[in-house]
Amino acid sequence: MPQFGELEAAIMDAVWEAGKPLRVREVLDRLGRDPEPAYNTVHTVTEILFRKGWLAKEKDGRAYRYGATRSREEYVAGLMGEAFAAAGNRTATLARFVEGMQPGEAEELHRLLGEAVRRESST
Amino acid sequence: MIVAAVLFAYAGLLCTLVPRLLRGARWAERAPRLGIAVWQAAGVSALVSAALAGLALTVPTVRVSADLAQLLQACVMALAAQYASPGGAAAGAAGAVLALAVLGRTAWCTGGTVLRIRRERHEHRAVLDLVGRVDPVRSVVVLDHEEPAAYCLPGRHRRTVITTGALRTLESGQLDAVLAHERAHQDERHDAVLAWAQTLARAFPRMPLFRTAEAEIARLVEMRADDVAAARSGRLTTAAALLAVAGGHAPMAGLAAGGSTAACRVRRLIEPHRPLGRVRVAVGSLTAAVALAVPLLVIGGPAAAATQLNYCPDGTPAAQVSTMH
Numbered sequence: 044m045p046q047f048g049e050l051e052a053a054i055m056d057a058v059w060e061a062g063k064p065l066r067v068r069e070v071l072d073r074l075g076r077d078p079e080p081a082y083n084t085v086h087t088v089t090e091i092l093f094r095k096g097w098l099a100k101e102k103d104g105r106a107y108r109y110g111a112t113r114s115r116e117e118y119v120a121g122l123m124g125e126a127f128a129a130a131g132n133r134t135a136t137l138a139r140f141v142e143g144m145q146p147g148e149a150e151e152l153h154r155l156l157g158e159a160v161r162r163e164s165s166t
Numbered sequence: 167m168i169v170a171a172v173l174f175a176y177a178g179l180l181c182t183l184v185p186r187l188l189r190g191a192r193w194a195e196r197a198p199r200l201g202i203a204v205w206q207a208a209g210v211s212a213l214v215s216a217a218l219a220g221l222a223l224t225v226p227t228v229r230v231s232a233d234l235a236q237l238l239q240a241c242v243m244a245l246a247a248q249y250a251s252p253g254g255a256a257a258g259a260a261g262a263v264l265a266l267a268v269l270g271r272t273a274w275c276t277g278g279t280v281l282r283i284r285r286e287r288h289e290h291r292a293v294l295d296l297v298g299r300v301d302p303v304r305s306v307v308v309l310d311h312e313e314p315a316a317y318c319l320p321g322r323h324r325r326t327v328i329t330t331g332a333l334r335t336l337e338s339g340q341l342d343a344v345l346a347h348e349r350a351h352q353d354e355r356h357d358a359v360l361a362w363a364q365t366l367a368r369a370f371p372r373m374p375l376f377r378t379a380e381a382e383i384a385r386l387v388e389m390r391a392d393d394v395a396a397a398r399s400g401r402l403t404t405a406a407a408l409l410a411v412a413g414g415h416a417p418m419a420g421l422a423a424g425g426s427t428a429a430c431r432v433r434r435l436i437e438p439h440r441p442l443g444r445v446r447v448a449v450g451s452l453t454a455a456v457a458l459a460v461p462l463l464v465i466g467g468p469a470a471a472a473t474q475l476n477y478c479p480d481g482t483p484a485a486q487v488s489t490m491h
Contacts, residue, residue: 048295051295051296052295052296055296055297097296115297115310116310118293118296118297119297119309119310119311120311121293122290122293122294122297122309122327123309123311123313123315123329125286125290126290126315126317126327127315127317144412144428144429144432145429148428148429149409149412149429152405152409152429152432152433152436153409155433155436156402156405156406156409156432156436159402159405159436160402163402
Protein backbone atom coordinates (compact mmCIF):
# COMPACT_ATOMS: atom_id res chain seq x y z
CA MET A 44 0.00 0.00 0.00
CA PRO A 45 2.71 2.59 0.73
CA GLN A 46 3.89 2.29 -2.89
CA PHE A 47 0.37 3.03 -3.99
CA GLY A 48 0.45 6.27 -2.02
CA GLU A 49 3.80 7.06 -3.54
CA LEU A 50 2.34 6.65 -7.00
CA GLU A 51 -0.52 8.97 -6.07
CA ALA A 52 1.99 11.60 -5.02
CA ALA A 53 4.03 11.11 -8.20
CA ILE A 54 0.95 11.50 -10.39
CA MET A 55 -0.07 14.66 -8.58
CA ASP A 56 3.46 16.00 -9.00
CA ALA A 57 3.31 15.31 -12.73
CA VAL A 58 -0.03 17.06 -13.12
CA TRP A 59 1.06 20.04 -11.03
CA GLU A 60 4.30 20.38 -12.92
CA ALA A 61 2.57 20.19 -16.28
CA GLY A 62 0.27 23.02 -15.26
CA LYS A 63 -2.45 21.72 -17.60
CA PRO A 64 -4.75 18.70 -17.77
CA LEU A 65 -3.01 15.54 -18.95
CA ARG A 66 -4.04 12.26 -20.52
CA VAL A 67 -3.11 9.10 -18.68
CA ARG A 68 -0.50 8.35 -21.36
CA GLU A 69 1.07 11.78 -20.81
CA VAL A 70 1.03 11.26 -17.06
CA LEU A 71 2.82 7.98 -17.55
CA ASP A 72 5.45 9.63 -19.74
CA ARG A 73 6.05 12.34 -17.18
CA LEU A 74 6.39 10.00 -14.23
CA GLY A 75 9.88 9.01 -15.31
CA ARG A 76 9.90 6.06 -12.94
CA ASP A 77 12.01 3.00 -13.25
CA PRO A 78 10.54 0.45 -13.69
CA GLU A 79 7.74 2.21 -15.50
CA PRO A 80 4.38 1.35 -13.95
CA ALA A 81 1.75 -0.32 -16.12
CA TYR A 82 -0.67 1.93 -17.98
CA ASN A 83 -3.60 0.27 -16.24
CA THR A 84 -2.09 0.91 -12.82
CA VAL A 85 -1.61 4.58 -13.54
CA HIS A 86 -5.11 4.78 -14.97
CA THR A 87 -6.58 3.16 -11.87
CA VAL A 88 -4.69 5.44 -9.48
CA THR A 89 -5.63 8.48 -11.55
CA GLU A 90 -9.27 7.49 -11.27
CA ILE A 91 -8.84 7.06 -7.51
CA LEU A 92 -7.42 10.58 -7.33
CA PHE A 93 -10.40 11.80 -9.36
CA ARG A 94 -12.81 10.10 -6.95
CA LYS A 95 -10.96 11.58 -3.99
CA GLY A 96 -11.48 15.01 -5.50
CA TRP A 97 -7.83 15.75 -6.20
CA LEU A 98 -8.20 15.62 -9.96
CA ALA A 99 -10.94 16.81 -12.28
CA LYS A 100 -11.45 15.16 -15.63
CA GLU A 101 -12.70 16.45 -18.93
CA LYS A 102 -13.52 14.54 -22.11
CA ASP A 103 -10.96 14.97 -24.91
CA GLY A 104 -11.87 12.93 -27.96
CA ARG A 105 -12.14 9.34 -26.82
CA ALA A 106 -9.96 9.73 -23.74
CA TYR A 107 -10.06 11.90 -20.65
CA ARG A 108 -7.73 14.62 -19.52
CA TYR A 109 -7.04 14.95 -15.81
CA GLY A 110 -6.20 18.30 -14.19
CA ALA A 111 -5.55 19.28 -10.59
CA THR A 112 -8.56 20.80 -8.82
CA ARG A 113 -6.33 22.94 -6.63
CA SER A 114 -2.70 24.00 -6.78
CA ARG A 115 -0.07 22.55 -4.49
CA GLU A 116 0.28 25.94 -2.80
CA GLU A 117 -3.40 25.93 -1.90
CA TYR A 118 -3.09 22.54 -0.25
CA VAL A 119 0.04 23.61 1.63
CA ALA A 120 -1.73 26.75 2.79
CA GLY A 121 -4.60 24.57 4.00
CA LEU A 122 -2.22 22.34 5.97
CA MET A 123 -0.48 25.31 7.53
CA GLY A 124 -3.85 26.78 8.43
CA GLU A 125 -4.78 23.58 10.25
CA ALA A 126 -1.44 23.26 11.99
CA PHE A 127 -1.54 26.86 13.14
CA ALA A 128 -5.21 27.12 13.99
CA ALA A 129 -6.13 28.63 17.36
CA ALA A 130 -5.02 26.35 20.15
CA GLY A 131 -8.52 25.17 21.03
CA ASN A 132 -9.12 23.68 17.60
CA ARG A 133 -5.86 21.89 17.30
CA THR A 134 -4.88 18.62 18.83
CA ALA A 135 -4.59 16.63 15.64
CA THR A 136 -1.45 18.45 14.65
CA LEU A 137 0.36 19.06 17.83
CA ALA A 138 2.24 22.05 18.91
CA ARG A 139 3.66 23.94 16.05
CA PHE A 140 7.17 24.89 17.08
CA VAL A 141 6.15 28.38 18.14
CA GLU A 142 3.16 30.61 18.21
CA GLY A 143 4.79 33.69 16.82
CA MET A 144 5.51 36.88 18.71
CA GLN A 145 5.16 40.62 18.41
CA PRO A 146 7.87 42.53 16.50
CA GLY A 147 8.82 44.48 19.65
CA GLU A 148 9.30 41.31 21.65
CA ALA A 149 11.42 39.76 18.91
CA GLU A 150 13.75 42.77 18.82
CA GLU A 151 14.26 42.79 22.56
CA LEU A 152 14.89 39.04 22.63
CA HIS A 153 17.39 39.29 19.79
CA ARG A 154 19.29 41.86 21.85
CA LEU A 155 19.17 39.69 25.00
CA LEU A 156 20.25 36.64 23.06
CA GLY A 157 23.18 38.53 21.52
CA GLU A 158 24.32 39.62 24.98
CA ALA A 159 24.03 36.08 26.33
CA VAL A 160 26.01 34.66 23.42
CA ARG A 161 28.75 37.26 23.95
CA ARG A 162 28.85 36.51 27.68
CA GLU A 163 29.14 32.81 26.99
CA SER A 164 31.91 33.18 24.43
CA SER A 165 33.91 35.56 26.65
CA THR A 166 33.95 33.18 29.61
CA MET B 167 -23.25 11.16 54.25
CA ILE B 168 -20.15 12.58 55.89
CA VAL B 169 -17.92 10.76 53.44
CA ALA B 170 -19.84 12.26 50.54
CA ALA B 171 -19.64 15.75 52.02
CA VAL B 172 -15.88 15.48 52.58
CA LEU B 173 -15.30 14.25 49.04
CA PHE B 174 -17.49 16.93 47.60
CA ALA B 175 -15.73 19.65 49.56
CA TYR B 176 -12.38 18.27 48.45
CA ALA B 177 -13.43 18.33 44.79
CA GLY B 178 -14.68 21.89 45.20
CA LEU B 179 -11.45 22.93 46.87
CA LEU B 180 -9.38 21.46 44.06
CA CYS B 181 -11.52 23.11 41.40
CA THR B 182 -11.27 26.61 42.85
CA LEU B 183 -8.10 26.82 44.91
CA VAL B 184 -5.61 24.89 42.76
CA PRO B 185 -5.91 27.08 39.63
CA ARG B 186 -5.37 30.18 41.77
CA LEU B 187 -2.36 28.74 43.56
CA LEU B 188 -0.64 27.07 40.64
CA ARG B 189 -1.37 29.32 37.70
CA GLY B 190 1.83 30.59 36.13
CA ALA B 191 3.90 29.10 38.94
CA ARG B 192 7.60 29.73 38.48
CA TRP B 193 8.66 26.39 39.91
CA ALA B 194 6.67 24.60 37.20
CA GLU B 195 8.73 26.34 34.53
CA ARG B 196 11.86 25.04 36.22
CA ALA B 197 10.50 21.49 36.29
CA PRO B 198 7.94 21.29 33.48
CA ARG B 199 7.39 17.56 33.78
CA LEU B 200 6.53 17.85 37.45
CA GLY B 201 4.25 20.77 36.65
CA ILE B 202 2.37 18.70 34.08
CA ALA B 203 2.06 15.82 36.54
CA VAL B 204 0.70 18.09 39.28
CA TRP B 205 -1.95 19.60 37.00
CA GLN B 206 -2.95 16.16 35.81
CA ALA B 207 -3.13 14.82 39.35
CA ALA B 208 -5.32 17.74 40.44
CA GLY B 209 -7.70 17.18 37.53
CA VAL B 210 -8.03 13.43 37.93
CA SER B 211 -8.37 13.79 41.69
CA ALA B 212 -11.20 16.31 41.35
CA LEU B 213 -12.96 14.07 38.87
CA VAL B 214 -12.62 10.95 41.02
CA SER B 215 -13.72 12.81 44.16
CA ALA B 216 -16.89 14.08 42.52
CA ALA B 217 -17.75 10.64 41.17
CA LEU B 218 -17.02 8.94 44.49
CA ALA B 219 -19.03 11.56 46.37
CA GLY B 220 -22.03 10.62 44.25
CA LEU B 221 -21.37 6.97 44.86
CA ALA B 222 -21.08 7.49 48.61
CA LEU B 223 -24.48 9.20 48.63
CA THR B 224 -26.09 6.41 46.65
CA VAL B 225 -24.69 3.43 48.46
CA PRO B 226 -24.72 3.62 52.25
CA THR B 227 -21.52 2.38 53.84
CA VAL B 228 -21.96 -1.08 55.28
CA ARG B 229 -19.71 -2.75 57.76
CA VAL B 230 -17.80 -5.50 56.08
CA SER B 231 -18.20 -8.89 57.68
CA ALA B 232 -16.68 -12.27 56.98
CA ASP B 233 -19.98 -13.84 56.10
CA LEU B 234 -21.30 -13.03 52.66
CA ALA B 235 -24.90 -13.67 53.63
CA GLN B 236 -24.62 -11.33 56.59
CA LEU B 237 -22.93 -8.71 54.46
CA LEU B 238 -25.67 -8.86 51.86
CA GLN B 239 -28.32 -8.67 54.52
CA ALA B 240 -26.64 -5.69 56.10
CA CYS B 241 -26.44 -4.08 52.70
CA VAL B 242 -30.11 -4.64 51.99
CA MET B 243 -31.10 -3.38 55.41
CA ALA B 244 -28.95 -0.27 55.09
CA LEU B 245 -30.30 0.42 51.63
CA ALA B 246 -33.86 -0.15 52.79
CA ALA B 247 -33.31 2.12 55.78
CA GLN B 248 -31.89 4.89 53.62
CA TYR B 249 -34.47 4.72 50.87
CA ALA B 250 -37.40 4.35 53.34
CA SER B 251 -36.97 7.99 54.34
CA PRO B 252 -37.77 10.54 51.62
CA GLY B 253 -34.64 12.55 52.39
CA GLY B 254 -32.44 9.49 52.10
CA ALA B 255 -34.01 8.49 48.83
CA ALA B 256 -33.55 11.97 47.43
CA ALA B 257 -29.90 12.03 48.50
CA GLY B 258 -29.37 8.63 46.96
CA ALA B 259 -30.94 9.70 43.68
CA ALA B 260 -28.95 12.93 43.61
CA GLY B 261 -25.77 10.99 44.29
CA ALA B 262 -26.48 8.55 41.48
CA VAL B 263 -27.16 11.40 39.09
CA LEU B 264 -23.94 13.15 40.13
CA ALA B 265 -21.75 10.07 39.76
CA LEU B 266 -23.29 9.08 36.44
CA ALA B 267 -23.15 12.63 35.11
CA VAL B 268 -19.45 13.04 35.95
CA LEU B 269 -18.42 9.65 34.61
CA GLY B 270 -20.74 9.71 31.62
CA ARG B 271 -19.75 13.19 30.58
CA THR B 272 -16.05 12.34 30.83
CA ALA B 273 -16.45 9.13 28.83
CA TRP B 274 -18.59 10.85 26.21
CA CYS B 275 -16.16 13.71 25.70
CA THR B 276 -13.14 11.39 25.70
CA GLY B 277 -14.73 9.30 22.97
CA GLY B 278 -15.61 12.42 20.99
CA THR B 279 -12.10 13.83 21.26
CA VAL B 280 -10.47 10.55 20.27
CA LEU B 281 -12.68 10.18 17.21
CA ARG B 282 -12.25 13.80 16.16
CA ILE B 283 -8.47 13.67 16.51
CA ARG B 284 -8.25 10.43 14.59
CA ARG B 285 -10.32 11.82 11.74
CA GLU B 286 -8.44 15.13 11.57
CA ARG B 287 -5.08 13.43 11.67
CA HIS B 288 -6.08 11.02 8.96
CA GLU B 289 -7.23 13.81 6.66
CA HIS B 290 -4.19 15.94 7.40
CA ARG B 291 -1.83 13.06 6.74
CA ALA B 292 -3.54 12.20 3.45
CA VAL B 293 -2.95 15.73 2.15
CA LEU B 294 0.54 15.88 3.65
CA ASP B 295 1.63 12.70 1.90
CA LEU B 296 0.60 14.08 -1.46
CA VAL B 297 2.00 17.61 -1.24
CA GLY B 298 5.02 17.11 1.02
CA ARG B 299 8.43 15.86 0.00
CA VAL B 300 10.05 13.25 2.21
CA ASP B 301 13.57 14.08 3.33
CA PRO B 302 14.96 10.62 4.10
CA VAL B 303 18.15 11.93 5.72
CA ARG B 304 16.41 13.92 8.42
CA SER B 305 13.27 11.76 8.22
CA VAL B 306 11.01 14.79 7.96
CA VAL B 307 8.38 15.92 5.51
CA VAL B 308 9.25 19.17 3.77
CA LEU B 309 6.51 21.57 2.68
CA ASP B 310 7.12 24.28 0.10
CA HIS B 311 6.21 27.33 2.13
CA GLU B 312 7.91 30.68 2.60
CA GLU B 313 7.14 31.14 6.28
CA PRO B 314 9.52 29.31 8.62
CA ALA B 315 7.51 26.79 10.63
CA ALA B 316 7.70 23.31 12.06
CA TYR B 317 5.12 21.04 13.62
CA CYS B 318 4.48 17.40 14.20
CA LEU B 319 1.60 15.15 13.36
CA PRO B 320 1.57 12.61 16.18
CA GLY B 321 0.12 9.13 16.24
CA ARG B 322 0.99 5.75 14.84
CA HIS B 323 2.04 7.16 11.45
CA ARG B 324 3.77 10.16 12.88
CA ARG B 325 5.35 12.85 10.77
CA THR B 326 7.62 15.74 11.56
CA VAL B 327 6.89 18.59 9.19
CA ILE B 328 9.15 21.50 8.36
CA THR B 329 8.79 24.23 5.76
CA THR B 330 11.37 25.21 3.16
CA GLY B 331 11.31 28.64 4.80
CA ALA B 332 12.52 27.09 8.06
CA LEU B 333 15.21 25.06 6.29
CA ARG B 334 16.49 28.25 4.69
CA THR B 335 16.36 30.36 7.86
CA LEU B 336 17.81 27.92 10.38
CA GLU B 337 21.46 27.03 10.78
CA SER B 338 22.20 23.34 11.11
CA GLY B 339 22.51 23.41 14.92
CA GLN B 340 19.25 25.31 15.19
CA LEU B 341 17.55 22.83 12.86
CA ASP B 342 18.72 19.99 15.12
CA ALA B 343 17.17 21.81 18.05
CA VAL B 344 13.84 22.18 16.23
CA LEU B 345 13.77 18.51 15.26
CA ALA B 346 14.76 17.41 18.77
CA HIS B 347 11.90 19.55 20.10
CA GLU B 348 9.37 17.87 17.81
CA ARG B 349 10.71 14.37 18.56
CA ALA B 350 10.42 15.08 22.28
CA HIS B 351 6.71 15.82 21.78
CA GLN B 352 6.27 12.53 20.02
CA ASP B 353 8.41 10.40 22.30
CA GLU B 354 6.71 11.66 25.45
CA ARG B 355 3.23 11.43 23.93
CA HIS B 356 2.44 15.08 24.55
CA ASP B 357 -0.44 14.75 22.12
CA ALA B 358 -2.20 12.38 24.54
CA VAL B 359 -1.42 14.70 27.47
CA LEU B 360 -2.93 17.65 25.62
CA ALA B 361 -5.92 15.68 24.37
CA TRP B 362 -6.82 14.62 27.91
CA ALA B 363 -6.47 18.17 29.23
CA GLN B 364 -8.61 19.44 26.37
CA THR B 365 -11.22 16.75 26.95
CA LEU B 366 -11.65 17.76 30.59
CA ALA B 367 -11.79 21.44 29.72
CA ARG B 368 -14.52 20.76 27.16
CA ALA B 369 -16.42 18.31 29.33
CA PHE B 370 -16.64 20.74 32.26
CA PRO B 371 -16.22 24.18 30.73
CA ARG B 372 -17.30 26.04 33.85
CA MET B 373 -14.61 24.58 36.05
CA PRO B 374 -11.69 26.99 36.36
CA LEU B 375 -9.41 24.08 37.27
CA PHE B 376 -9.77 22.32 33.92
CA ARG B 377 -9.62 25.50 31.87
CA THR B 378 -6.47 26.71 33.57
CA ALA B 379 -4.95 23.23 33.51
CA GLU B 380 -5.39 23.02 29.75
CA ALA B 381 -3.61 26.31 29.13
CA GLU B 382 -0.85 25.61 31.65
CA ILE B 383 -0.21 22.09 30.37
CA ALA B 384 0.00 23.37 26.79
CA ARG B 385 2.65 25.86 27.94
CA LEU B 386 4.59 23.37 30.07
CA VAL B 387 4.64 20.73 27.35
CA GLU B 388 6.42 23.21 25.08
CA MET B 389 8.93 24.09 27.79
CA ARG B 390 9.60 20.42 28.42
CA ALA B 391 10.30 19.89 24.69
CA ASP B 392 12.51 22.99 24.74
CA ASP B 393 14.52 21.47 27.58
CA VAL B 394 15.05 18.26 25.61
CA ALA B 395 16.15 20.27 22.58
CA ALA B 396 18.42 22.41 24.76
CA ALA B 397 20.06 19.35 26.30
CA ARG B 398 20.97 18.28 22.77
CA SER B 399 21.81 21.53 21.03
CA GLY B 400 22.47 24.00 23.82
CA ARG B 401 20.11 26.50 25.40
CA LEU B 402 21.19 29.53 23.41
CA THR B 403 21.05 27.66 20.09
CA THR B 404 17.54 26.51 20.93
CA ALA B 405 16.59 30.06 21.89
CA ALA B 406 17.98 31.34 18.58
CA ALA B 407 16.01 28.68 16.69
CA LEU B 408 12.81 29.67 18.49
CA LEU B 409 13.45 33.29 17.76
CA ALA B 410 14.23 32.65 14.10
CA VAL B 411 10.96 30.79 13.62
CA ALA B 412 8.77 32.92 15.87
CA GLY B 413 10.16 36.35 15.12
CA GLY B 414 8.69 36.34 11.65
CA HIS B 415 5.00 36.33 12.41
CA ALA B 416 2.60 37.64 15.02
CA PRO B 417 0.82 35.24 17.37
CA MET B 418 -2.53 33.99 16.13
CA ALA B 419 -4.13 33.77 19.54
CA GLY B 420 -4.32 36.72 21.91
CA LEU B 421 -1.36 37.68 23.98
CA ALA B 422 -0.98 36.00 27.32
CA ALA B 423 -0.03 38.07 30.33
CA GLY B 424 3.65 38.98 30.27
CA GLY B 425 4.02 38.54 26.54
CA SER B 426 3.44 35.70 24.13
CA THR B 427 4.25 32.14 25.11
CA ALA B 428 7.01 32.11 22.52
CA ALA B 429 8.68 35.14 24.11
CA CYS B 430 8.46 33.52 27.57
CA ARG B 431 10.08 30.40 26.20
CA VAL B 432 12.94 32.28 24.57
CA ARG B 433 13.52 34.34 27.72
CA ARG B 434 13.53 31.19 29.81
CA LEU B 435 16.22 29.65 27.60
CA ILE B 436 18.38 32.78 27.64
CA GLU B 437 18.28 33.22 31.40
CA PRO B 438 20.61 30.99 33.41
CA HIS B 439 19.19 27.49 33.71
CA ARG B 440 18.06 26.66 37.23
CA PRO B 441 16.34 23.27 37.27
CA LEU B 442 14.36 22.54 40.41
CA GLY B 443 16.33 20.79 43.14
CA ARG B 444 15.81 17.11 43.87
CA VAL B 445 14.22 17.71 47.24
CA ARG B 446 11.64 20.07 45.81
CA VAL B 447 10.86 17.71 42.94
CA ALA B 448 10.35 14.93 45.47
CA VAL B 449 8.07 17.12 47.60
CA GLY B 450 6.08 18.10 44.51
CA SER B 451 5.71 14.51 43.36
CA LEU B 452 4.61 13.48 46.82
CA THR B 453 2.01 16.24 46.90
CA ALA B 454 0.63 15.07 43.57
CA ALA B 455 0.48 11.48 44.84
CA VAL B 456 -1.29 12.57 48.03
CA ALA B 457 -3.79 14.61 46.01
CA LEU B 458 -4.57 11.49 44.02
CA ALA B 459 -4.78 9.26 47.09
CA VAL B 460 -7.05 11.47 49.21
CA PRO B 461 -10.40 10.54 47.62
CA LEU B 462 -9.55 6.86 47.71
CA LEU B 463 -8.49 7.07 51.33
CA VAL B 464 -11.62 9.00 52.28
CA ILE B 465 -13.94 6.45 50.76
CA GLY B 466 -11.76 3.46 51.58
CA GLY B 467 -11.09 4.53 55.16
CA PRO B 468 -14.39 3.46 56.74
CA ALA B 469 -14.39 0.21 54.81
CA ALA B 470 -10.81 -0.54 55.77
CA ALA B 471 -11.54 0.22 59.40
CA ALA B 472 -14.56 -2.01 59.27
CA THR B 473 -12.59 -4.99 58.02
CA GLN B 474 -10.39 -4.78 61.09
CA LEU B 475 -13.32 -5.24 63.42
CA ASN B 476 -14.49 -8.67 64.46
CA TYR B 477 -18.21 -8.93 63.92
CA CYS B 478 -18.40 -12.63 64.51
CA PRO B 479 -19.59 -13.51 67.98
CA ASP B 480 -16.83 -14.82 70.23
CA GLY B 481 -16.13 -18.49 69.85
CA THR B 482 -17.35 -18.77 66.29
CA PRO B 483 -14.21 -18.50 64.19
CA ALA B 484 -14.58 -18.23 60.44
CA ALA B 485 -13.90 -21.93 59.88
CA GLN B 486 -16.67 -22.92 62.22
CA VAL B 487 -19.09 -20.53 60.56
CA SER B 488 -18.48 -22.06 57.20
CA THR B 489 -19.01 -25.61 58.46
CA MET B 490 -22.33 -24.61 59.94
CA HIS B 491 -23.83 -24.10 56.50
